[in-house]
Amino acid sequence: MSDTTNEKYLLEIKDLFVQYNTDDAVVHAVNGLNLRLKSGEKLGLVGETGAGKTTLALSILQLLPKKVGQIASGSIKYKGEELIGKPDSYMLGLRGRRMSMIFQDPMTSLNPTKTVGDQILEVLQLHFPDLSKAEKDAKVDEMLQLVGIPASRKGEYPHQFSGGMKQRIVIAMALIAEPELLLADEPTTALDVTIQAQILELMRRLKDQFNSAVILITHSLGIVAEFCDNVSVIYSGHVVEHGSVEQIFGSDAKHPYTAGLINCIPDLAKDEARLKPIPGRMADPRHLPAGCCFADRCPHCMEICKTVPPRMYEKDGHQILCHLFEEKDGK
Amino acid sequence: MLFGKKKKPLSEYSTGELIMFRFRKNKLAMVGVFMFLFVTIFILLAPLIRPYDLVVKQNISHKLQAPNTQYIFGTDELGRDLLARILYGGRISLFCSLAIIGIAFVIGAIIGGAAGFFGGKVDTILMRVVDMLMSVPSALLAMAIITALGNGVWKLVIALSIGQIARFARMVRSSVLTLRNMEYVEAAKCFGSSSRRIIIKHILPNGIGPIVVSATLTLGAVILSISSMGYLGLGVASPTPEWGTIISENKVNIQYYPYLGIIPGICIMLTVMSVNFIGDGLRDAFDPKTKS
Amino acid sequence: MATPLVEGIRLCKYFKTPKGQLHAVEDVNFKVFEGKTLGVVGESGCGKSTLGRTVLRLEKATSGQVLFKGENILKFGRKDMQKVQRNMQMIFQDPYSSLDPRMSIRALITEPLLVIEDKEKISSGEVKERVDAIMDMCGLPPNYSNLYPHELDGGMRQRVGLARSMVLDPKFIVCDEPVSALDVSIQAQILNLLMDLQDSQELSYMFITHDLAVVRHISDEIMVMYMGQVVEYTSSKELFAHPLHPYTRALLNSIPTIDLSRRNRERVTISGEVSSPINPTSGCRFAPRCPYAKEACKTSHVLKEVCPGHLVSCTEGAK
Numbered sequence: 001m002s003d004t005t006n007e008k009y010l011l012e013i014k015d016l017f018v019q020y021n022t023d024d025a026v027v028h029a030v031n032g033l034n035l036r037l038k039s040g041e042k043l044g045l046v047g048e049t050g051a052g053k054t055t056l057a058l059s060i061l062q063l064l065p066k067k068v069g070q071i072a073s074g075s076i077k078y079k080g081e082e083l084i085g086k087p088d089s090y091m092l093g094l095r096g097r098r099m100s101m102i103f104q105d106p107m108t109s110l111n112p113t114k115t116v117g118d119q120i121l122e123v124l125q126l127h128f129p130d131l132s133k134a135e136k137d138a139k140v141d142e143m144l145q146l147v148g149i150p151a152s153r154k155g156e157y158p159h160q161f162s163g164g165m166k167q168r169i170v171i172a173m174a175l176i177a178e179p180e181l182l183l184a185d186e187p188t189t190a191l192d193v194t195i196q197a198q199i200l201e202l203m204r205r206l207k208d209q210f211n212s213a214v215i216l217i218t219h220s221l222g223i224v225a226e227f228c229d230n231v232s233v234i235y236s237g238h239v240v241e242h243g244s245v246e247q248i249f250g251s252d253a254k255h256p257y258t259a260g261l262i263n264c265i266p267d268l269a270k271d272e273a274r275l276k277p278i279p280g281r282m283a284d285p286r287h288l289p290a291g292c293c294f295a296d297r298c299p300h301c302m303e304i305c306k307t308v309p310p311r312m313y314e315k316d317g318h319q320i321l322c323h324l325f326e327e328k329d330g331k
Numbered sequence: 332m333l334f335g336k337k338k339k340p341l342s343e344y345s346t347g348e349l350i351m352f353r354f355r356k357n358k359l360a361m362v363g364v365f366m367f368l369f370v371t372i373f374i375l376l377a378p379l380i381r382p383y384d385l386v387v388k389q390n391i392s393h394k395l396q397a398p399n400t401q402y403i404f405g406t407d408e409l410g411r412d413l414l415a416r417i418l419y420g421g422r423i424s425l426f427c428s429l430a431i432i433g434i435a436f437v438i439g440a441i442i443g444g445a446a447g448f449f450g451g452k453v454d455t456i457l458m459r460v461v462d463m464l465m466s467v468p469s470a471l472l473a474m475a476i477i478t479a480l481g482n483g484v485w486k487l488v489i490a491l492s493i494g495q496i497a498r499f500a501r502m503v504r505s506s507v508l509t510l511r512n513m514e515y516v517e518a519a520k521c522f523g524s525s526s527r528r529i530i531i532k533h534i535l536p537n538g539i540g541p542i543v544v545s546a547t548l549t550l551g552a553v554i555l556s557i558s559s560m561g562y563l564g565l566g567v568a569s570p571t572p573e574w575g576t577i578i579s580e581n582k583v584n585i586q587y588y589p590y591l592g593i594i595p596g597i598c599i600m601l602t603v604m605s606v607n608f609i610g611d612g613l614r615d616a617f618d619p620k621t622k623s
Numbered sequence: 624m625a626t627p628l629v630e631g632i633r634l635c636k637y638f639k640t641p642k643g644q645l646h647a648v649e650d651v652n653f654k655v656f657e658g659k660t661l662g663v664v665g666e667s668g669c670g671k672s673t674l675g676r677t678v679l680r681l682e683k684a685t686s687g688q689v690l691f692k693g694e695n696i697l698k699f700g701r702k703d704m705q706k707v708q709r710n711m712q713m714i715f716q717d718p719y720s721s722l723d724p725r726m727s728i729r730a731l732i733t734e735p736l737l738v739i740e741d742k743e744k745i746s747s748g749e750v751k752e753r754v755d756a757i758m759d760m761c762g763l764p765p766n767y768s769n770l771y772p773h774e775l776d777g778g779m780r781q782r783v784g785l786a787r788s789m790v791l792d793p794k795f796i797v798c799d800e801p802v803s804a805l806d807v808s809i810q811a812q813i814l815n816l817l818m819d820l821q822d823s824q825e826l827s828y829m830f831i832t833h834d835l836a837v838v839r840h841i842s843d844e845i846m847v848m849y850m851g852q853v854v855e856y857t858s859s860k861e862l863f864a865h866p867l868h869p870y871t872r873a874l875l876n877s878i879p880t881i882d883l884s885r886r887n888r889e890r891v892t893i894s895g896e897v898s899s900p901i902n903p904t905s906g907c908r909f910a911p912r913c914p915y916a917k918e919a920c921k922t923s924h925v926l927k928e929v930c931p932g933h934l935v936s937c938t939e940g941a942k
Contacts, residue, residue, distance in 0.1 A: 048806040048807065048808065049777075049806050162896050163667075164896060165896065192666035192667055192833060193666065193833060193834075193835070193874065193877045193878060194666060194873060194874060194877045194893050195666075195896070196877065196879075197876075197877035197879075197890065198893075198894075200879070201890065219806060219807060220879060221807075221881050222878065222879030222880050222881055223879045225879065225880065225881040225882075225883065225886065226879045226880070226886060227879075245883070246883065249881045249883055250883055260808065261807060261808065262881065264807045264808050264810070264811040265807065265836065265881070266814075266836040266837055266839060266840040267836075268835070268836055268839060268863065268878070268880065272840070274815050274818065275811040275814055275815055275840065276811065277808050277809070277810075277811030277812040277815060278808040278811075279812075281776065281778075513720055514715045514717060514720045514721040515720065515721055515722055515723040517681055517713075517715070517721075518713070518715065518721055518784075518787065518788075519734070520681060521679060521681065521708075521712055521713050521788070522708065522709065522712065522734070522735035522738055522739075522787075522788075522791060523705055523708045523709070523735075523738050523739065524734075524738050528738065532723075532734075533723050536723075536725045537723070537724065537725055
């Protein structure tokens with residue numbers, strides 16, 4: 001475990017800082033984020049609006065808005081290769097083939113003027129130009145069948161499908177090149193809960209079939225608990241807690257933010273008079289505080305929290321970024 | 332607001348202030364503002380520069396003089412001071428064009444607004460009327476009306492307004508159609524707002540932006556139409572000066588006395604360009620994609 | 624049995640489309656009592672939003688009655704409606720489009736009072752007092768008065784929407800997915816606020832949502848809808864303890880949970896998609912997707928009271 005060479009991790013992000021340079025001020029979207037993903041692993045990235053999850057995903061794919069977005073410092077290594085600074089041509093070879101992304105809104109992810117079959121075919125044409133037309137068509141049919149859409153419908157246009165089916169098509173496009181890494185940004189948020197269950201089931205099956213690693217970005221703790229192996233909780237642009245699903249939801253040791261999030265969810269089993277929300281709002285990314293970003297909302301805030309940024313405490317792979325645990329452990 | 336300094340972070344400004352701020356940043360738009368102000372101020376100060384009688388006073392002995400110290404813009408065939416005629420002619424050009432836009436806008440907004448808000452039969456009937464107006468080229472329509480009514484400033488205004496109504500009616504209608512489905516309009520219905528109140532308080536303020544932009548851009552075209560009508564001898568009659576009419580009445584002499592055409596031509600060009608810059612600037616300022 | 628504050632009787636709403644009649648709301652009956660909340664649950668296309676709008680007359684009902692304190696408001700003329708209107712308000716789902724972007728917070732909240740001001744002769748001093756009180760009640764600090772919607776986050780905007788509907792002192796509020804667009808921690812704040820207001824102001828809610836966890840927390844009774852039809856209607860305790868309809872069971876089963884012990888439960892995923900409610904058959908609309916569908920299902924769909932206070936159209940899900 002301690003002798004990890006870069007090859008062991010599919011994706012390794014170290015001390016990533018990403019900012020948006022707007023007219024008004026500099027928005028610090030990602031602040032010192034660390035992440036490691038192994039091949040075939042399912043990692044859930046949980047956080048609320050403004051935590052920096054989508055920025056992170058776009059940074060990995062080097063798709064930040066050109067003028068405004070900037071990776072200030074840090075490293076993103078894919079299979080040992082540093083991605084920051086690589087030319088567009090290199091990234092074009094990776095995107096769609098080795099790394100794929102599914103976006104949140106299936107309504108706008110598909111081109112309304114092309115048939116769904118053509119859009120899936122396009123991915124093959126870009127990354128497997130040597131296959132014959134017949135082979136490509138066969139692959140498209142096979143993929144559609146896998147995602148539960150009759151191959152006979154490949155000549156239809158996106159508007160003829162429902163939201164859930166559009167998302168399946170997007171998944172088909174993302175997986176047809178058999179990528180090693182799949183980034184799914186809130187793939188089921190826009191869908192009904194029964195359709196969501198179908199889509200998650202589908203993703204589970206396909207992930208097993210293709211052995212892709214998945215980073216699932218969501219604000220839903222429930223989805224993460226059901227689908228993922230490991231979880232990273234993101235707050236104000238950095239990871240505040242990381243561990244396996246059992247450690248995050250099972251053990252008592254938790255980052256106060258994670259604990260707060262879990263308490264907010266109405267419990268289906270118990271009858272509570274009032275929910276326990278987390279007071280206040282996330283820190284303004286334009287003016288980040290000196291100490292811990294969660295300090296002003298934390299029920300266990302101590303003096304040191306306001307001035308000194310906390311360090312990562314780790315036990316058996318369960319990482320918590322909080323002064324509380326540092327003190328306890330004496331590290 | 333146009334010239335103040337930025338005091339607070341961007342996100343705390345109201346939408347109106349943000350639009351002004353973006354407008355200010357657009358250099359071409361600000362050039363347009365200055366040019367337009369320059370022209371307007373000169374025209375407004377006309378009586379201080381040249382008394383009105385110089386517009387009509389003929390001094391044949393001084394005819395066809397090129398620009399010199401006594402007559403800054405020179406004189407025309409009848410010895411009339413060109414500067415005076417340009418200054419007062421500008422008043423007519425600007426006043427008419429603003430009046431035309433104003434009238435067309437108000438009438439068009441009422442028609443388009445009613446059609447968009449009430450829908451159904453009201454919409455169908457009103458839009459067919461608009462279609463009829465649009466089926467005739469506006470220049471021809473204007474010419475026909477002036478020929479029927481005779482020359483004169485107000486008759487010119489009426490004739491050209493009618494041609495512009497259709498455009499505004501359509502724009503306002505499409506704006507209203509979008510806005511009336513907004514949730515805040517539904518909310519207003521919930522607590523009993525009358526249709527009139529909803530239109531005035533909610534739909535108008537939110538829809539006005541793109542329409543104002545279009546109106547500004549049309550201003551340039553209208554000034555040109557007035558001048559074209561003037562050149563054709565329609566609308567404004569001699570001896571009332573107007574930039575286009577000035578060019579027209581001097582067309583015989585332009586070959587040998589080019590200043591008679593160039594000077595009014597430049598005035599028209601400057602005014603129309605400045606208004607176009609302002610209009611473009613406003614359109615960019617209203618465009619939410621310019622937001623960072 | 625007390626008289627309900629708001630009651631719907633055989634309410635139907637159909638829309639005309641080029642392809643035929645869209646049966647958005649089909650023969651819905653409900654009762655909302657004073658100080659209580661009726662949760663309306665279902666997925667997209669089930670007609671719950673249309674139901675809410677029809678109850679408030681934002682949509683014109685095709686047939687049926689809506690009784691407010693025993694009187695059918697669907698038959699009211701303008702004058703009578705004006706008297707009742709202030710008692711029945713709505714909170715919208717999208718905190719971004721439900722507030723006029725050109726009005727300040729204070730102006731937004733004051734607006735409803737201005738609409739009725741002339742008729743009810745309220746002085747401007749009283750208006751100011753009332754707005755101050757409402758802002759305080761909804762957790763809006765006074766220095767927010769001159770801010771504009773785009774300067775606030777989703778949770779704050781939703782508070783403004785709530786304040787706006789509360790300022791007329793209504794008795795009944797239709798909440799159309801009021802927390803769906805908000806972050807989890809903010810959802811909890813708004814839900815608590817809604818419940819506090821219900822206690823202090825004796826409010827009744829029709830709470831429309833697709834989120835079963837949320838609806839359980841806030842509702843006294845729950846109505847489950849599918850494609851315009853009511854499939855199950857009972858108290859919220861009973862619904863979660865003994866769901867009977869196959870659709871209700873599938874819904875409950877689909878909710879992802881952080882309870883790790885349930886991680887490997889048997890998944891009851893419903894196959895297929897919601898079909899179109901245009902010119903539907905007269906029977907149960909869930910039949911095409913139901914694993915227990917029988918011939919009889921295609922022709923009949925009746926809500927029966929299988930135990931006291933528990934109405935359901937099909938008990939196959941219990942097996």
